[in-house]
Amino acid sequence: MEEVLQFGGFLLMDYAAMVVYAKRAVRYSKSLLDAQKPENSAAFYGASLLFLWMVVFSGLPVIVIFLFLYSALLLYFLLFFGNGLPVALFASGTFMFHIADLYMLLFGIFSLNCDICSMKVFRGNYRYLVLVLLVILVSTICLEIFSRVIDQAAIQILIGNKRQLRFAATSLMFIDIYLLILSVVYDSSTYTGLILMFLVVTAVLLVGAFYTSFLHAVRMSVLERYESEFKDMESQLEQSNRSLGKLKDEAYTDVLTGAASRRYGLLKLDRMVQERKQFSVALIDLDGLKKVNDNLGHQEGDRYLVGVSHALSGFFGAKYVCRLGGDEFLAILPDKTEQEAAVLMEEACRNMEEAFRSQDMAFGPSVSYGIAQFDLLGAGSVSGLLELADRRMYEMKRKRHKMRQ
Template sequence: MNIKLLLSSLYIMAFEVKSVQEFEDDFRYNILLTTVLLLLFLFLEAFEKFTDQRSIQLLLKNRGQLLFATSSMQLINLYLLLLSISYNGQAYTSLTALFLFCTSVLLFGAFYTSFRHAVKMSVMMGYQAKSLSLEHKLEQSYQNIRELQDSVFIDALTGVHNRKYGMEKLERLLEEAAPFTVCFLDIDHLKQVNDKYGHGEGDRYLVSAADILEGVFRGFPVCRMGGDEFLVLLPDTTEEQAEKLARNACENMKSLPFSYAPSFSYGIVSQGQEREKGMAAILQEADQRMYAYKKAQSG
């Protein structure tokens, strides 16, 4: 309809048509209609050839922008319809033809601008959706990596930290200036439980002991060093404070509903700011104190 308006205005200015009736009675009017259809066909062919089909597909999927483009087109067509009705019974002048010509050019620009805006917004929203999808996948990858990293430092049976974590944490504590205390614990009679009740019951004994340690030493890393041995690292904690926590763990072990008598033996070593002991010396001293405690309890 806008193509017809453009050509009609040019025709009116070129041949000085005075009225609608004169315009439609002229044989050139049919030529004009044929030209309009031809130009429309060529326009559609050029549109299909030079327009990015992926952008059009994104526009068709974007209901909001598609509604914006079609609404703009409908408003333009409505305006053209009202314009044609209003000028249908009036005499044509050069000024009228010039007005119709300028109007058609501006409407072409309005349609092109609204269409390009809708396409660009659809493409932008498509990129945004892809970006959000990539961010989600990236976050999921980071989460998987964190879970893998965590699993490296977790004991599979008890769920507490493992020996690798304990050694690295103890090494970092030695590099820092703040004092700390280590508590080395051993589950009593685990071998006898395994031999008498089976390894399933022995695993239950281990898991229950780990749960008690995590409950008592809340906020401090509990590490299973292997077998029946556990290490608890207590930064900024005195030996007396660690001793009190270890006694609480021993008392809680007695409340387990087992047919045998579950218990802990422990050894505690503190390290001050002077860093007089290395890692091996700390663990060896804690182990010796733990065995001294075990011997004293059995005696």
């Protein structure tokens, strides 16, 4: 009677432990995978009772029980989760490995300590229920440790990496097949100490093999994700640099004439002033632009601006000529004194006239300019330099106006 009560008590504990493990396993699976159907509590109770009956009362070989469990797990992940076959193989293989490996490990230890020599005698005894209870409890503990120690985000990255997922699932399948082959030993007529020690040692080694392949797949998946993200960031950075370069070009280039912009010219002057270099500037104003616009139209006025800009850029160099705005241009003359700059400007005007004649322009170019030398200002500034050049430019305009009168 006492033995019957022990058997019934352990049977109830096995059933309760199996329900708890099933619920935790499903909850953990749902936290990682995309569940397609809601949780059904009745399914846990029925499945747990069916599996417990198969393990304890059916008398089926262990390999058959494991094959049934593996098939049920695979079908469960295929039906209730929408992640595809590789994920189902990986998930079912992981659960199957822990259950089968722990069973083999604890079976070996239990049989050595209790002097069990036959599965037939073992299954008819309450001690077999103790073994089943230990397997379920240790499986539950391992599941909790696994969920807390292994980075769940890294597992999700592995699930999203098809190549590494196939590697992990294939490795698991080979390990599980090996465990299934070894399970034939459980049903042998007699056990020897050597066989049981072999099962214990093999179970420990298989844990190492499983986690080595599993962690390798996880690390490679994370590494590939980082490499992919780095390449994306690198591509975005290159795109940003190209966009920045384009914006910079637009900011430093005058849209109409193609000459350097006012911003570029002022920045260049600031840099040259800070470096205390000797240079001169020529502030150039187009004479008669309003007359061209009024008489011939703004299109011809634009041609006038473009023609002067191209002539000046061709003579002084594109990076030394900028349009300040309207009909004003600035020419920067490095290492030139005012006298040298004046000679160059006269030559530039002659070059401009020849360029306009070769293009059959309906009008000739006429510019007024003022020249200023930086080193004559001592500790001067860019604004002071341009102000001096501007005054001299208007002096030339006034003189020309008086001569025409």
